[in-house]
Amino acid sequence: MGDEYISDSSSDFTDYWIDLFLGIKGNEYFCDIDDEYIRDRFNLTGLNQEVSRLPTLIDIITDLVDIELQPEEHRDALEHNARVLYGLIHARYILTTRGLNKMFEKYRNGDFGYCPRVHCQLHPLLPVGLHDLPRVSSVKLYCSKCEDLYNPKSGRHSVIDGAYFGSSFPAMFLQNFSQAIPTHSAEMYTPKVFGFKLHEYSKLNRWRELQRSHLERRLTSKGIETKNVVGGFTHNAPKENE
Amino acid sequence: MEPDHENAYYEAEGLHPEDEEYNAERTSPQTWFTTLPGHDYYCEVEETYIEDDFNLTGLSAQVPFWKEALEMVLDVEPGTSIPAYTNERHSADQTLHQRYIITKAGLQAMAEKYESGSFGVCPRYNCQSTYVLPCGRSDQPGLDTVKLYCPNCNDIYTPPSSKYQNVDGAFFGTSFPTLFFQTYPEFLSVPFKWYDNPTAAASSTSDNNPSNEPPSSMPTDAYKNTISFPKSPNPHGGTRQPVGKVYEPRIYGFRVSERARSGPRMGWLRDRPVTYDELDKVDWKGRWIGDGPSAGGVSVSSGGGKATEGPAMGGVAGIAERPKVGKGKLFEEEELKENDEEDVSEEEEVKGGATPAS
Ligand SMILES: [Zn+2]
Ligand SMILES: [Zn+2]
Numbered sequence: 001m002g003d004e005y006i007s008d009s010s011s012d013f014t015d016y017w018i019d020l021f022l023g024i025k026g027n028e029y030f031c032d033i034d035d036e037y038i039r040d041r042f043n044l045t046g047l048n049q050e051v052s053r054l055p056t057l058i059d060i061i062t063d064l065v066d067i068e069l070q071p072e073e074h075r076d077a078l079e080h081n082a083r084v085l086y087g088l089i090h091a092r093y094i095l096t097t098r099g100l101n102k103m104f105e106k107y108r109n110g111d112f113g114y115c116p117r118v119h120c121q122l123h124p125l126l127p128v129g130l131h132d133l134p135r136v137s138s139v140k141l142y143c144s145k146c147e148d149l150y151n152p153k154s155g156r157h158s159v160i161d162g163a164y165f166g167s168s169f170p171a172m173f174l175q176n177f178s179q180a181i182p183t184h185s186a187e188m189y190t191p192k193v194f195g196f197k198l199h200e201y202s203k204l205n206r207w208r209e210l211q212r213s214h215l216e217r218r219l220t221s222k223g224i225e226t227k228n229v230v231g232g233f234t235h236n237a238p239k240e241n242e
Numbered sequence: 243m244e245p246d247h248e249n250a251y252y253e254a255e256g257l258h259p260e261d262e263e264y265n266a267e268r269t270s271p272q273t274w275f276t277t278l279p280g281h282d283y284y285c286e287v288e289e290t291y292i293e294d295d296f297n298l299t300g301l302s303a304q305v306p307f308w309k310e311a312l313e314m315v316l317d318v319e320p321g322t323s324i325p326a327y328t329n330e331r332h333s334a335d336q337t338l339h340q341r342y343i344i345t346k347a348g349l350q351a352m353a354e355k356y357e358s359g360s361f362g363v364c365p366r367y368n369c370q371s372t373y374v375l376p377c378g379r380s381d382q383p384g385l386d387t388v389k390l391y392c393p394n395c396n397d398i399y400t401p402p403s404s405k406y407q408n409v410d411g412a413f414f415g416t417s418f419p420t421l422f423f424q425t426y427p428e429f430l431s432v433p434f435k436w437y438d439n440p441t442a443a444a445s446s447t448s449d450n451n452p453s454n455e456p457p458s459s460m461p462t463d464a465y466k467n468t469i470s471f472p473k474s475p476n477p478h479g480g481t482r483q484p485v486g487k488v489y490e491p492r493i494y495g496f497r498v499s500e501r502a503r504s505g506p507r508m509g510w511l512r513d514r515p516v517t518y519d520e521l522d523k524v525d526w527k528g529r530w531i532g533d534g535p536s537a538g539g540v541s542v543s544s545g546g547g548k549a550t551e552g553p554a555m556g557g558v559a560g561i562a563e564r565p566k567v568g569k570g571k572l573f574e575e576e577e578l579k580e581n582d583e584e585d586v587s588e589e590e591e592v593k594g595g596a597t598p599a600s
Contacts, residue, residue, distance in 0.1 A: 116397060192417065
């Protein structure tokens with residue numbers, strides 16, 4: 001296990017710890033972190049408070065140390081902590097230019113799934129944490145079209161710590177990739193009976209529409225275009241929903 | 243199941259008791275419904291219902307049951323005459339299941355399934371696992387698959403499992419969720435934030451209080467727990483306490499400014515007014531009643547300090563500094579640090595540009 005294994009793009013990649021980790025079912029949301037980023041101690045500031053034996057874990061993740069050569073009674077704990085560490089580094093890495101680019105590829109592939117909301121028409125999702133501290137809450141999925149949070153469908157994903165993605169990721173992502181900013185839909189679902197809208201439901205929808213038109217007026221007064229532009233709203237659709 | 247079953251199902255509109263096909267199916271209503279993929283959404287149609295020819299020739303049997311309710315709740319402009327919807331019903335393609343679940347017995351059966359969580363929960367995080375109800379976007383078979391309606395966010399979602407891709411939305415139809423929640427308003431969230439407004443809550447029960455003002459400050463959590471849930475003036479709008487809040491994306495704890503192109507645009511979609519009265523202040527054309535054509539400069543709305551907290555933002559002087567595309571001012575002015583672990587210097591650093599670390 002020398003350095004040449006790491007810098008070389010060998011075809012036998014299943015030997016690498018990171019590739020094994022990324023191959024585990026349920027780890028589809030994670031991207032591949034550069035070894036150089038992991039080995040730069042500056043990027044890991046403060047993480048020794050979250051895991052013990054930080055240097056050993058770094059060596060395991062970057063394949064400088066084979067976990068199988070560690071005392072057997074320590075292996076499980078080491079492997080567990082290595083995964084925690086990878087997640088915590090991941091949250092920082094995906095806010096860097098390289099990390100953002102890797103996540104953009106995954107976003108384009110739909111690796112994070114698609115919005116379940118019918119009116120969002122399968123808009124791709126982004127992973128997000130509600131907190132930046134580990135062990136507080138699990139990962140959620142953010143839809144930039146309806147700007148709302150959804151629970152992952154799979155139980156394997158819904159147990160992943162949200163801190164491995166962090167609370168800033170989606171907003172940073174959209175700030176960085178303006179091509180990913182959607183044109184929002186102003187459509188709402190209106191329940192009907194025998195083709196008629198219902199008064200009580202429609203009242204709330206009208207109120208919400210009014211809130212939106214206030215927002216648009218506010219933006220327009222600041223010189224921000226909102227009609228049929230990215231970051232604005234689709235306006236050609238008739239008011240009738242569905 | 244054989245494909246034949248499915249076809250028969252989708253063409254159920256032409257089904258008549260004298261047809262051979264009908265009689266073949268009719269012998270075992272249980273297998274008819276419950277062997278289809280995604281069958282857990284269906285309820286079993288009582289055999290007595292199927293055997294009653296009357297039920298298969300239209301909805302006339304159900305009309306008296308809904309007549310009064312309909313006139314009260316339909317959202318038509320005053321003076322609009324309601325056409326005879328029985329005719330409409332006759333011409334519409336219907337399935338037996340779709341008809342059955344809006345009968346008294348069918349609604350009851352579906353309510354039992356609903357209460358036991360058979361249809362799953364809303365995928366929206368802030369709906370806190372509110373149970374959803376299957377519905378269709380079309381009453382005609384073969385046009386669209388089943389969708390799930392959430393009575394808390396008032397939105398529809400694609401079912402989580404692909405097995406429901408084979409379930410036709412016409413099995414449930416467009417009217418089902420509404421009729422269901424009219425019958426069981428205790429499952430439907432009220433269209434206002436009851437917890438923010440104890441004073442309005444008190445006055446809304448004695449509904450002759452036009453000078454009612456929204457409270458200037460929010461009650462404490464302890465106080466919220468002591469007040470009782472205000473009854474909605476109109477139970478057709480639901481009687482359940484709404485759950486959840488509106489999510490706001492942040493970078494290092496700072497809300498993204500409206501002026502950024504990636505700034506918040508959709509807060510209104512999940513927001514609700516503080517009081518029921520506020521709903522009545524919006525007219526048919528979506529304006530504030532009494533404000534005239536230039537209405538709406540000031541939002542009365544939503545106590546929660548949301549993306550909709552317009553006036554403060556709208557009054558900001560720097561209109562001239564038009565943000566460049568994709569840039570703009572990223573953060574709100576008066577921000578409080580809410581996040582935990584980032585240290586101050588790091589925060590200040592990103593505040594200016596929010597460019598990714600290299
Ligand atoms: Zn969405
Ligand atoms: Zn919901």
